[in-house]
Amino acid sequence: MGPTPVVTTHKPAPRHPRMFAGVAGRAARALTTAASALALAVGALALAPAPAQAYDPPTTQGYFSYYHLDAARQKGYTGKGVTIALIDGPVNTNAPELAGANITDKSQCKVGSTPDDVQHAVDMAAILVSPHFGVAPDATLYTYQTSNASTESSGTCSSGGERLDTIGKLINRAIDDGAQIISISQSIDPSDELKWAVTNATAHGVIIVASAGNKSIDDNSNHVGQYSGVVGVSAINIDGTFASYSSWGNGVVTAAVGGPFDSVDPNTNEPARTNGTSNSAALVAGMLALARQKWPDATPNQILQLLVHTGLNPNHDWNQQTGYGAAALGSLMNEDPSQYPDENPILDKPGGSSPTAKEIQDFTDGTITPNLARNVLPSSYVYRGTNDEIAIVPTEGLTIHLGTSPAYHRK
DSSP states (O other), X not given: OOOOOOOOOEEEOOOEEEESSOOOOOOSSBOOOOOOOOOOOOOOOOOSOOOOOSSOOOSOOHHHHHTTHHHHHHTTOSOTTOEEEEEESOOOTTSGGGTTOOXXXXXXXXXXXXXXXXXXXHHHHHHHHOTTTOSSTTXXXXXXXXXXTXXXXXXXXXXXXXXXXXXXXXXXXXXXXXXXXXXXXXXXXXXXXXXXXXXXXXXXXXXXXXXXXSSSSBXXXXXXXXXXXXXXXXXXXXXXXXXXXXXXOTXXXXXEEOOOEEEEETTTTEEEEEEOXXXXXXXXXXXXXXXXXXXXXXXXXXXXXXXXXXXXXXXXXXXXXXXXXXXXXXXXXXXXXXXXXXXXXXXXXXXXXXXXXXXXXXXXXXOOOGGGGTTTSOTTOEXXXXXXXXXXXXXXXXXXXXXXXXXXXXX
């Protein structure tokens, strides 16, 4: 066996503290909203039984009317046929707001989480696929438990000295499971493992959506949105202004409403409200699921082109706070993405980002030398280069097809 791979530690992206009133936003930039149409309805596949929560769940949310999701549902746009992966805490599928949702737990191990972590995961799943107020209620949701600074992994999360619940490993697992969109609202410590997992997603056309954080600072280095090809999401208020709690940075691509989101205080079982970019990221992931349903012949790159070309900033100009502008669901559903080139528009983020376009192309071509990314390449990676020394002294678990890279036949 090779040496233990680089392991990431990650923290839950703290949402603005739970409160009974919405947070007033600092108006850093006025944004207009666009009428949107989308829909959701979900089938159900429950996880391990857990006691039902003794509270009346919310049956709607402020964002539902803001994005005209009722109109989307009426038109049949519910995310049907699209698979979303959620990397977060454990999702209690017995939560009333998730009743009837099509959720399957694909976790690699069980994570001991705090009540706040569990509720955060439930809220993210509800925004995505709740039959009551989810953006994409008919989408299939795969959930993956990851540990963070406030939780402990059980013994099943370690195998042969390797952690099974790192975000990098779970991204690769979600890709292998057939996810088309991955939603992540966790802060991270950058690592080679995570970099190559993001590369793997980009190479396979899987769109990763990630929250920007809630520290009211440039927090790009602590979030998945820093990586090339990832849709970093900041928060706006219901009135369209930039949310005072939202972080920003070069990784931000778009923005969405961050709250108030009606939830429950897991410690008191009383109704509560949250605000945060976690909510915003889940909303954008749901919107992209609707767009993928509406435009099945569009490539993932064209869907991303559509997102940046319909952002609500004037002329779709980019800035650190809202990227190309707040996501406009109506435009995502009404503008044909086939008019745009099949090129990923967010590979080279302002200030430079990793992985580079060349690294992504080399990964896709199978010419990344395993020794350069030892023990951090996904298990599905196939080496197709011409270095026969790799075949003589192969890396454990590496599939080798010498000299078969499409790069050698490309003109």
